């Protein structure tokens with residue numbers, strides 16, 4: 227266990243910290259916005275739009291300049307009927323200016339247009355310019371995992387009704403318990419934290435390729451020794467000591483987002499993409515994958531950890547230049563679609579499996595985000 231495993235341990239911490247920082251940042255902006263809104267005296271509460279699910283097949287989104295990433299992430303949100311069920315209950319801001327910068331409202335307008343229009347595709351330009359007010363740049367290639375977090379945090383921040391915020395959090399939030407145990411004395415610290423994605427490594431601590439999603443999960447939850455430069459200060463010992471860092475799953479949400487860390491920073495200054503084949507199952511039962519000490523959950527919680535795949539956000543190309551599309555299973559029609567900007571076509575599970583990746587096809591499609599949904603109890 228040298229520096230490499232330490233680096234991985236740090237990056238795991240960083241992922242969790244990142245989610246938390248974004249929450250804190252959102253909190254501050256939230257307060258600023260609330261103060262702004264109080265100034266608007268004739269603030270009225272209006273609820274609009276009865277039904278906003280996409281019932282008549284699937285509608286594309288035009289690429290308005292490097293927007294394939296945004297389009298793919300949006301389609302995953304819009305095809306999730308539980309999410310749209312929350313979205314259509316938002317409180318609509320009454321001022322035109324507020325409406326322009328209100329992300330959930332702009333998403334709802336776009337969804338309405340997709341549902342009501344007769345076109346094969348619609349333009350997300352109003353939503354994209356709304357996002358640009360919130361520092362989400364236009365005309366640049368985003369990282370789908372990062373954009374999902376940013377969008378989600380913006381939606382949550384701007385949804386005013388506490389019950390909707392709670393429903394949105396319940397729908398997506400993964401709860402974990404982080405353990406840090408001093409290897410010289412018996413002291414141990416535990417901390418609960420929330421995550422929006424499970425950031426799974428696709429290489430093990432020795433930089434060997436992981437061959438299945440189940441192996442990636444195991445690797446993510448494997449305890450890490452923090453030694454040498456990564457030692458932590460132990461209050462009981464009064465000095466820096468080796469620690470064992472581990473993570474246990476406490477709660478898994480209805481919609482579970484897995485982020486395959488295919489963009490690799492190691493060994494060079496440049497980000498490179500890991501394209502090797504990594505199959506993922508249609509059905510994923512966490513009880514069959516995890517050991518007892520990787521969970522911190524009761525029997526009824528664990529009984530619900532049976533998932534089926536709902537969507538795959540796939541990336542093709544290199545780390546610096548690429549393209550995103552989304553494969554999504556329509557929940558109303560039980561059919562798979564490939565959403566490639568304005569082009570939408572029906573596909574089969576075999577087509578979705580093409581996103582497993584291939585080590586000799588660096589420009590081929592590889593799954594980057596996997597979105598699983600809890601199965602209904604039998």
Ligand code: ZN
Pocket residue numbers: 408409410411412413460461462463467
């Ligand atoms: Zn100690």
